[in-house]
Amino acid sequence: MKIPFLNLYSINKPFHPEFKVALDSLLESGWYLNGKNCSRFEKEFSDYCGVEHCVGVANGLDGLKLVLMAWKEQGFIKPGDEVILPSNTFVATVLAVSQVGMVPVFAEPSLCSNNLSLESIQEVVSSKTKVIIPVHLYGRLCPMLEIMEYARKEGMLVLEDSAQAHGASINGQKAGSFGDAGSFSFYPGKNLGALGDAGAITTNNTRLAKLIRAIANYGSDKKYVHNYKGINSRLDEVQAAFLSIKLKNLHYEIANRQKIADLYLQSITNEHIEIPEAPKNNLEHVWHLFVITTKYRNALKDHLANCGIETIIHYPTPPHKQAAYMEYSQISLPIAEMLSNRVLSIPNSHVLTAGEQEYIINSINSFVP
Numbered sequence: 001m002k003i004p005f006l007n008l009y010s011i012n013k014p015f016h017p018e019f020k021v022a023l024d025s026l027l028e029s030g031w032y033l034n035g036k037n038c039s040r041f042e043k044e045f046s047d048y049c050g051v052e053h054c055v056g057v058a059n060g061l062d063g064l065k066l067v068l069m070a071w072k073e074q075g076f077i078k079p080g081d082e083v084i085l086p087s088n089t090f091v092a093t094v095l096a097v098s099q100v101g102m103v104p105v106f107a108e109p110s111l112c113s114n115n116l117s118l119e120s121i122q123e124v125v126s127s128k129t130k131v132i133i134p135v136h137l138y139g140r141l142c143p144m145l146e147i148m149e150y151a152r153k154e155g156m157l158v159l160e161d162s163a164q165a166h167g168a169s170i171n172g173q174k175a176g177s178f179g180d181a182g183s184f185s186f187y188p189g190k191n192l193g194a195l196g197d198a199g200a201i202t203t204n205n206t207r208l209a210k211l212i213r214a215i216a217n218y219g220s221d222k223k224y225v226h227n228y229k230g231i232n233s234r235l236d237e238v239q240a241a242f243l244s245i246k247l248k249n250l251h252y253e254i255a256n257r258q259k260i261a262d263l264y265l266q267s268i269t270n271e272h273i274e275i276p277e278a279p280k281n282n283l284e285h286v287w288h289l290f291v292i293t294t295k296y297r298n299a300l301k302d303h304l305a306n307c308g309i310e311t312i313i314h315y316p317t318p319p320h321k322q323a324a325y326m327e328y329s330q331i332s333l334p335i336a337e338m339l340s341n342r343v344l345s346i347p348n349s350h351v352l353t354a355g356e357q358e359y360i361i362n363s364i365n366s367f368v369p
Contacts, residue, residue, distance in 0.1 A: 005312050007349065022037075022245060032238070034234065038234075038235050038236075038237060041235070042056050048167075050173065050177045051177045052203070053206065055200065055212050055213050056198070056200050057234065058234060059199040059233075060163040060183055060184060061096055062233040063183030065096040065099055066212050067159050067212065068096060070211045071208075074208075077102065079100075081131070082105045083102050083130070083131040083132070084125065084131070084132045084133065085105070086137070086336075087108050087319070087336035088318055088336040089135045090135075090315060091324070097133070106124070106328070106336070109336070114140075114291070114339065115137055115140060115142045116134050118147055129156060131157045132158050132159075133159045135163075136161065136168055136175055138289040139164050139285055145178075148178055157179075159179055159182070160182035162175040163183065163184060163190070164191075164288040164289065166190065166286065167254050172282075177204075180203065181203040181208060183200075184201075184202070192250050193246070198240075214228060219231075257348060258286070260352060264357075264360075267361045267365075272300075272369055273367070274293040291346075292343070294342055296367075297343070299369055310347065311346055313345070314345050315340060315343075318333065318336040318340050320336070
């Protein structure tokens, strides 16, 4: 049996007829940017997340960066201010911070959830801390109620990195609606994935949304009038149309992922492998990734490859060990470094068949280091 980590063709195939209709309509319209498809998706996604505003952008990195740029324009933050983020995140989170002249400060994640905790944030906070970026890694929300209470008390801004958490919730409140703003990626492999790069920003702040929209449009909210040193970052009409089609089915796909995760949690019993902590306290995990942990990661990866099962490491090198951030290479972040050597993502797409799920479980349980 051959099981790819992610079969994007199978994921998108059910939508092909609607995609073709949408594409034909777009070609007939001759309107490719800032049109009705983008406006419609922004309204649909803001409703889905339970927020007042959604601004479509080119990708998730731009989403994070644009929020920080807007806060700089508003005078809330300035170059040299510190931003707390997790030490085990994808490098895009860090890039957004450094590209606007701010200083990333790495907080270690909780071993139970692989996410930031309030305690880990408090361990690295300083008088220069102005922003917290909780990353909802693998599709599980950070403890946002605690983080928001603390941030409000300390006068800090909160930007949710929700790139992996479309639809994740606490007590029914969804990712991207807790913080002052949230950033989403619709990279093709996400739970809600476009057919190319795409992203969005969510917020309940009307002034912030308007400013972000202008900065993302070359710093202009009126043609040929540029009030800000902006960038070009827009959600195009093609991707917006496709995302609207797929958003209607997202709840079904999440439910299937949750069923697969429940099966894995119950059935993976190999003593050499640690499985993720099951969500508790009305926290709804959308399982963008199902990540197991083992001291024998490379041997397990080879074993599964020999079984025909593709796996991926998210992420093999933490940001502070990347060449781009060599100035941080000497700091000690043992949890992030340990995780980078032990985590392994196994297939958990909603299109996996029952037979494939059983084969994956049996292959993992048969592993002997």
